[in-house]
Amino acid sequence: MRHRIHLALFAVIAPLACGGDDPAAPLPADASTDAPPMDVPADVPITGPARFSVEHYDYDLDLESRRATARLRVRLSTAGDCLTLPFRPEAAEEVTLDGAPARDVAVAGGRLAACDPTGHGWAAGSTVTLSVSATLPTGTLRSTQVGFSTRRDLAGGTFTYLLSWVAQCDRFGPCDNDPGVFATYHFDVSHPSGTQVLCPGTITATATRTSCDFAFAGGPTYSTFGVMAGQRWVARSLGRAGKVALTLHDLPGSGVAEALDPSRVRGMLGFMSERFGPYPYGDALRLVVAPTTWAGFEHPGNIALAQTLASGNAEHTTFHEIAHQWAGDQSTIASVRDFVWKEAMAEYLAFVYESTRITEARGLLTARVWKDSSRSLRHHPVPTGDVAINDFYGSAYGPGPMVLFRQLEVRYSRDAVMGALQDLLGRPRALSLADVRQALERRTGADLEAYVRGWLVGEGAPTWPTARVERNTAADGAVTVTVNPHGSGRGMMFVVRVEGAAGERQDIPVDLGIDGSRPSTVTARPGFVVTRVTIDPDAQALVYEEPAAGSALVEPPPSTPWLAP
Numbered sequence: 001m002r003h004r005i006h007l008a009l010f011a012v013i014a015p016l017a018c019g020g021d022d023p024a025a026p027l028p029a030d031a032s033t034d035a036p037p038m039d040v041p042a043d044v045p046i047t048g049p050a051r052f053s054v055e056h057y058d059y060d061l062d063l064e065s066r067r068a069t070a071r072l073r074v075r076l077s078t079a080g081d082c083l084t085l086p087f088r089p090e091a092a093e094e095v096t097l098d099g100a101p102a103r104d105v106a107v108a109g110g111r112l113a114a115c116d117p118t119g120h121g122w123a124a125g126s127t128v129t130l131s132v133s134a135t136l137p138t139g140t141l142r143s144t145q146v147g148f149s150t151r152r153d154l155a156g157g158t159f160t161y162l163l164s165w166v167a168q169c170d171r172f173g174p175c176d177n178d179p180g181v182f183a184t185y186h187f188d189v190s191h192p193s194g195t196q197v198l199c200p201g202t203i204t205a206t207a208t209r210t211s212c213d214f215a216f217a218g219g220p221t222y223s224t225f226g227v228m229a230g231q232r233w234v235a236r237s238l239g240r241a242g243k244v245a246l247t248l249h250d251l252p253g254s255g256v257a258e259a260l261d262p263s264r265v266r267g268m269l270g271f272m273s274e275r276f277g278p279y280p281y282g283d284a285l286r287l288v289v290a291p292t293t294w295a296g297f298e299h300p301g302n303i304a305l306a307q308t309l310a311s312g313n314a315e316h317t318t319f320h321e322i323a324h325q326w327a328g329d330q331s332t333i334a335s336v337r338d339f340v341w342k343e344a345m346a347e348y349l350a351f352v353y354e355s356t357r358i359t360e361a362r363g364l365l366t367a368r369v370w371k372d373s374s375r376s377l378r379h380h381p382v383p384t385g386d387v388a389i390n391d392f393y394g395s396a397y398g399p400g401p402m403v404l405f406r407q408l409e410v411r412y413s414r415d416a417v418m419g420a421l422q423d424l425l426g427r428p429r430a431l432s433l434a435d436v437r438q439a440l441e442r443r444t445g446a447d448l449e450a451y452v453r454g455w456l457v458g459e460g461a462p463t464w465p466t467a468r469v470e471r472n473t474a475a476d477g478a479v480t481v482t483v484n485p486h487g488s489g490r491g492m493m494f495v496v497r498v499e500g501a502a503g504e505r506q507d508i509p510v511d512l513g514i515d516g517s518r519p520s521t522v523t524a525r526p527g528f529v530v531t532r533v534t535i536d537p538d539a540q541a542l543v544y545e546e547p548a549a550g551s552a553l554v555e556p557p558p559s560t561p562w563l564a565p
Helices: 007-016 261-277 313-323 335-356 358-375 389-398 399-411 413-425 431-445 451-458
Strands: 052-063 069-074 082-086 093-097 104-108 111-115 127-135 147-152 159-163 184-190 195-196 204-205 209-214 226-230 233-242 244-250 284-290 302-306 330-332 427-431 466-471 479-484 493-502 505-511 521-523 532-533
Touching: 007 389, 052 466, 069 111, 069 302, 082 127, 093 184, 111 127, 147 204, 184 226, 195 204, 195 209, 226 302, 244 261, 244 358, 244 451, 261 313, 261 335, 261 413, 302 313, 302 532, 335 358, 335 431, 358 399, 389 399, 399 413, 399 451, 413 431, 413 466, 431 451, 466 493, 466 532, 479 493, 479 505, 505 521
Parallel strands: 052 184, 244 284, 284 302, 330 427
Antiparallel strands: 052 069, 069 127, 082 111, 093 127, 104 111, 147 159, 159 226, 184 209, 195 226, 204 209, 233 244, 466 479, 479 521, 493 505, 493 532
């Protein structure tokens, strides 16, 4: 019999709940204290909330009915008889623990609580299987595609997407939505005949049922919960990079296949493997073209690419998502506020590949996009205060790579920055922004705490540094550059390029020091009449031209490269 759990039952288990009331924020998977486990006589029942970790998710989904059953294998680190997990569906049905109907089940405040029906409880070190069924809601997270959704693709097919994100996996059932935890997964998806399902792991398919078995280390819930289903994909081999077969699942008419150079895509996979160890997810990497809101998404081994990418930068997006297989998936973020480093790192690694394996000019185009997309942001990359991730995440893509990596490679060296990344990546782990900063400090020898805080952390919209250039028309006239950093700790180093009518050119170096404490005014005498001035032509710093007194600088439209074109 199907048991529907009513919210009123939550009053029984409410003391077990933990974390904040905002279901969009990551909630702890249990509510126990940090007290060490105690030996309990066998005839004495174990009671209280247990502390545990989720080792495995077994997830059954029917695409047509949206009916889902999640079976979680959890391992207890402290004894107890009740489990609490984040859970956002309206109702939990058929809740069992080790196959028996659970006791004192309650759903409220974005959490599910369930207790041992035997009355004995579980000792520390025990494994317990929690099973819960639910019907998935069709709503998605505001301004994103996160959730369960259906769209029409450009080839006329139906695209169904189960998409998790940072602290969002509990939309689909009980799930530890802490961004910094890993698990293994098995997806069983029932679907109409003629529908193809692609999800992380090794795929086994029949006409109406597809299984994806993900047994790899380094599968965070934010990206591994990702199931795509469609009817119009055409598979195209992009060749092999070592042992890894690359396949593009394209939509007819998208133009994405024509926009990708297979040798460059393979080259990016090789570039990452050479520096950060073997590709983490077996012998297959799928690129899946679909009607997505975002330009791309880094599901492990099963990357999503927007069907409109041919009108944007399909190759760069693909390089970015390949970088995420190591930087974001295998090594993931420790908390929501660490989001900036994974996007910054994927962008920077794509930039280095473009600069060294394609052309320097190609890499410079990417760095200029970072500067363009840093204009007109509503939040700092690491906002203070209560700001939801879907409001601030776009602030990571431009300032993140500029501040954490580009500005530092200009001052110290690319080898120093890449060395820090090699120290961080290549194994399953959760990394904080502080971890990234400390790795950069070890490689550069610099104290970067004030630098990172001054550039990335703050309330509201950031105001970036500006530079004003004053010159006269005399042949030996002085050129004066004045920088207003608009904040403390904002170290930077860049050039101002001045040119003359006869082709003369000189770069005037500007260096405020790593902590921004050096003089902010520089004077030079180029020895020719300056007819043109370019501030930071090589996108070395997050600095912009200051409007002339009494006038407003005309800004280009905001750039949002993380969204589908």
